[in-house]
Amino acid sequence: MSADVMPITENKxxxxxxxxxxxxxTALRRFTRNKLAVIGFITIVFMFILCFIGPFFSxxxxxxxxxxxxxxxxxxxxxxxxxxxxxxxxxxxxLAGRISLLVGFVATFITVVVxxxxxxxxxxxxxxxxxxxxxxxxxxxALPSLPILIILGAVLSDLKVDPDIRIYxxxxxxxILNWTTxxxxxxxxxxxxxxxxFMQATEALGLKDGRKIFKHLLPNTIPVIIVTATLSxxxxxxxxxxxxxxxxxxxxxxxSWGNMISAANNLIDFRKRPWLWIPPGMxxxxxxxxxxxxGDGLRDALDPKTKK
Amino acid sequence: MVKDLVEFRNLETHFKTTAGTVKAVDxxxxxxxxxETLCVVxxxxxxxxxxxxxxxxxxxxxxxxxxxxxxxxxxxxxxxxSKKDMSRIRGNEISMIFQEPMSSLNPVLTIGNQIxxxxxxxxxxxxxxxxxxxxxxxxxxxxxxxEKIFDSYPHELxxxxxxxxxxxxxxxxxxxxxxxxxxxxALDVTIQAQILDxxxxxxxxxxxxxxxxxxxxxxxxxxxxxxVVMYAGKVIEEAPVLELFQDPQHPYTKGLLKAKPIIxxxxxxxxSIPGQVPNPIDLEDNCHFHDRCEFCMDICxxxxxxxxxxxxxxxxSACWLYExxxxxx
Numbered sequence: 271m272s273a274d275v276m277p278i279t280e281n282k283x284x285x286x287x288x289x290x291x292x293x294x295x296t297a298l299r300r301f302t303r304n305k306l307a308v309i310g311f312i313t314i315v316f317m318f319i320l321c322f323i324g325p326f327f328s329x330x331x332x333x334x335x336x337x338x339x340x341x342x343x344x345x346x347x348x349x350x351x352x353x354x355x356x357x358x359x360x361x362x363x364x365l366a367g368r369i370s371l372l373v374g375f376v377a378t379f380i381t382v383v384v385x386x387x388x389x390x391x392x393x394x395x396x397x398x399x400x401x402x403x404x405x406x407x408x409x410x411x412a413l414p415s416l417p418i419l420i421i422l423g424a425v426l427s428d429l430k431v432d433p434d435i436r437i438y439x440x441x442x443x444x445x446i447l448n449w450t451t452x453x454x455x456x457x458x459x460x461x462x463x464x465x466x467x468f469m470q471a472t473e474a475l476g477l478k479d480g481r482k483i484f485k486h487l488l489p490n491t492i493p494v495i496i497v498t499a500t501l502s503x504x505x506x507x508x509x510x511x512x513x514x515x516x517x518x519x520x521x522x523x524x525x526s527w528g529n530m531i532s533a534a535n536n537l538i539d540f541r542k543r544p545w546l547w548i549p550p551g552m553x554x555x556x557x558x559x560x561x562x563x564x565g566d567g568l569r570d571a572l573d574p575k576t577k578k
Numbered sequence: 579m580v581k582d583l584v585e586f587r588n589l590e591t592h593f594k595t596t597a598g599t600v601k602a603v604d605x606x607x608x609x610x611x612x613x614e615t616l617c618v619v620x621x622x623x624x625x626x627x628x629x630x631x632x633x634x635x636x637x638x639x640x641x642x643x644x645x646x647x648x649x650x651x652x653x654x655x656x657x658x659x660s661k662k663d664m665s666r667i668r669g670n671e672i673s674m675i676f677q678e679p680m681s682s683l684n685p686v687l688t689i690g691n692q693i694x695x696x697x698x699x700x701x702x703x704x705x706x707x708x709x710x711x712x713x714x715x716x717x718x719x720x721x722x723x724x725e726k727i728f729d730s731y732p733h734e735l736x737x738x739x740x741x742x743x744x745x746x747x748x749x750x751x752x753x754x755x756x757x758x759x760x761x762x763x764a765l766d767v768t769i770q771a772q773i774l775d776x777x778x779x780x781x782x783x784x785x786x787x788x789x790x791x792x793x794x795x796x797x798x799x800x801x802x803x804x805x806v807v808m809y810a811g812k813v814i815e816e817a818p819v820l821e822l823f824q825d826p827q828h829p830y831t832k833g834l835l836k837a838k839p840i841i842x843x844x845x846x847x848x849x850s851i852p853g854q855v856p857n858p859i860d861l862e863d864n865c866h867f868h869d870r871c872e873f874c875m876d877i878c879x880x881x882x883x884x885x886x887x888x889x890x891x892x893x894x895s896a897c898w899l900y901e902x903x904x905x906x907x
Contacts, residue, residue, distance in 0.1 A: 293686075293731075467681040473636055474676075475669035475696045475747070485695075489686040 300571040307567020313560035317553070321367030330358040332365060333523075344545050351545035353533065363549050366525035371557070373441050373520075374507035380445025381506075382499050385452030386491070390483050392453065393460025404457070407450040415447050419509065423518025433524045440519055444506050452498050459491040493572035500565035504558040511554050527554050582650075583755060583787050584610040584633065589647035591625075591632045594640065598859040602628040602642070604811040610755065615781060615788040617802035617819075619795065619834070621855050625811040626791045630757045633789075634674060635664055652754070670700040673748040677760040679740035683732040689716075690728035693747050700751045715746040720776060738769035742776065749780065756781075757789045762797065774801060795838050799823065807831050810856055810866035813885060817893040827888065827895040829871045865898065873899055 301307055330348075339356035342348055350359040392403040422443055426436055463469065464487065472482050507527075513519030514528025522529055530550035534540045540547070591603040603625045610616045618626045631637050632644055635656065649656045651672070656664065673696075676682045683692060693715060694708035703711060709728065716724035719742040732740060741761060748756055758777065762770040774797060781788055790801055798805055798819065805822045807815040807830065815828040826832045833851040853870035865871070868878040877898050885896040 293733075467676055467678050468684045470636065471674075471676060471682045471744075471747075472684075473668070474634055474674040475699075476665040476667070477669075477695065477699060478665070481695075481699075486684050486687070490684070492686075 297568075297571040301567050304567040304570060306563045307571075310560040310563030310567065313556060314564065317367060317557055317560070318371065321364050321371060324364040325361060325368075328358065328361045328364070330361045332357070332361060332525075334358070341543060343543075350549050351543075353546055354539075359530075359545060359549060362525045362530065363527070363553060366527045366530055366550060367553060367557075369437060369520055369524065369526045370507050370510055370528070370554075373437065373444065373510045373526075374503045374561075376441040377445035377448070377506040377510075378499050378503045380442060381448040381452060381502055382495060384446060385449035386456050386488060386495055388449065389453035389456030390460050390488055390491075393457040394464055394479070394483050394487065396461075400457070403453070407453055410447065410450045415509075416512070418447065419443065419513055420516060420518050423513055423516075427518060427521070433521050437520055437524065440510065440513070444509050448502055448505065452495065452502070455494050455498055456488075456491050459494055460487050463487055463490050497565055497569045497572065500561060500568055504561040504565070507554065507561075508558055527551075580611045580613065582609045583612045583614075583652065584789075585648075585650040586629070586633075587648040587650065589629065589632055589649060590645045591628050591637060591642060592645050593642045595859065600858045601811050601861060602858065603632060604861075605647075606808070606811075606813050607647075608806050608813060608816055610787050610789055611804075612754075612787055613781070613785045614803045615778075615790060615801050616804045616806065617790045617792060617798045618806045618808060619792060619798055620808035621793060623855055623858065624808045626793075626808055627759055629808070630674070630759055630789060630791055634668060634672060634757065666700070669696045669753075670751045671753055672755045672757065673751070673753040674757040674759065675741070675744050675748050675761045677763050679737050679744055679764060682744055683740055685732055687731075688728070689730050689732065689735070689743055693728075693743070693750060696747065696750045711750070712746075715750055716743070718749070718780070719743070719746045720772075737765055738772065741765060741769075741773055745773070745776065745780070749784070749786075752784065753786060755787045755789060757791070759791045760793070761790075762792075762794070770797075777801070795834060807834070810858060810861065812866065812896070814867070814897070815893075815895040817890075817895075821890070821893050825893070827893070827900065828867075828897050829873055829899070830867050831895075833870075865896075 334357060336356040339348070339352050340354050342352040342356075344351045348358050348360070350363065352358060353362070388403050388407075392400040423440075426439055431439065460483075469482065469486065472486055477486075510519055510526065511528030511531070514521075514526045515532045517529070517532065519528055520526035527550040531547045531554075533543075534547040534551075585607075586609070587607050589603055589606045590601065593600040593602055606625070606629060608616075618629065620626050628637070628642075633649055633651075633656065635644075637644065644657060647657075651667070656667070659667070683689070690709060690712055693712040694703075694705070697703045697708040697711055698705070701708075701711075713724040713728055716727055721727055721739060721742055727735070727739075727743075732743075735743065745761075756777075761777070762773050765773060777788065777790075778801060780786065788801075790797070792798060802819040805817060805819050806813055807822075807828065809830050815822070815826070815831050822831065823835065826835055830851070833849070836849040837851065839845065839848060851870055856866055856869070863882055864880055865878040865883055868874045871878065875898055881898075883896045883898045883901060885894055887894045888900040
């Protein structure tokens, strides 16, 4: 190195490096400062612990039928009472939570993979690729999703799919039907990002398209993806509950919050035995509110325009 | 005899707009020799960048299109190469530095990641070897603490450092030609000088040819071996740097040189060339500079002057002032 090329002195930068946070640290700080979001987060963690660890401490068994104990009100042995077959409501509620949370998260994962990929492809290639993908998205958006889900659920029932496997079908169906919102958002982001100079630079470096999309463009859209995905977890849980309530989602004997509240369909149960449907109903309410609080918190935390 | 590295032959790049065709690059020919720094000078919008982009084949199409001519790189016509072959040349044999160091780096990837990328792609290094080479490169461009910088994100660096990183990325695969599109325009004067020093230094070390696009004649005087002056999509003068500064021929070049402040000389006002660059849409077949030229003759308004040397072999210009034939036919 010749003497006239001065190395940039580092003293001012070492100080700066300590003061400057990574974008993620800043986001985390903003998120933890949002009380509601933190409450939401703690609630979700609590729900997970309740549903996934709680059942191990239960003295009851999921398949303990005892008609002698049917329709008991909450008491010392059965904390939340029993249903019409004498099964413990608390245990069923916890196990149902596993299913509901799992459906919510797996369906969202599928939504993210499908939506982000298709949105990125549409935004990056433009022209006819964009036209095809976005018109298909329009078609998906134009179709009312609940009737379709009910039809697909009915088909599954007709094919006599095993209840355990049926859950996975349900995850895929809910996941795939939701891809359009995310695809649109990602596409919009990619459209502006690909005109940035750093993308021209990747072109000048001779990078391949796949690398450009998945390594250079998609990481830039992660904030959008995280926020949308979080909110869509709540949506997926609600959809699953609605379907199960209608009897075309998760079907008995596998418990889910949705098919547990379908007990409220029965007028006597609805009026005389609120312990049958209030606990799962509360679970759905608390979970979806908590997830939405987290989503809002994340949106504020990841938005670069809010400077706090 | 120094070998020719790149030769532009009658290159024509047009942009189709609804208002008409813009001939951004109109019949441009010049050569870049090995180990030489060639400066392309001209006002904004005269086709400097488009010429460079045509060489890299990074013209957005549509609306842009290379409609004619050839670009030879080491004897191969780049315009005839397949997309795949071309992307093997980009970043590997020809690389490019952009004007805006602030936006040329991807904000979500670390510096190291971005320097290693072309190394792993073109030189087929594994991650470890790429990291070693990347750290060497960061040191080469004069940044201390390369290991620390390797793991930093672009927003943690200053503009000058980012431009150095861009140079490091451009140099990563030992390119034969480095295109620098106004690399110092966005930087302040002291950093400008450092970056130019760095580029000169690297050129000497690696014997890389440089195609430097600029509108700053100070930069030209400091860096260039050979200068090409462009106006409205055409080359109007080319000469070795000393020759051009001592004896400019085209009135436009004269005007540019006159518009430069001179040290130790008090000037009330800097000279400026009157008028503006003509609207590039559907230009007529005349000297595009005629309405701003103080020596404008009748023939200038109706016919294009030929581009050739007038007396000196390596000094060419396109102006009727130096032609015998001046009558309007």
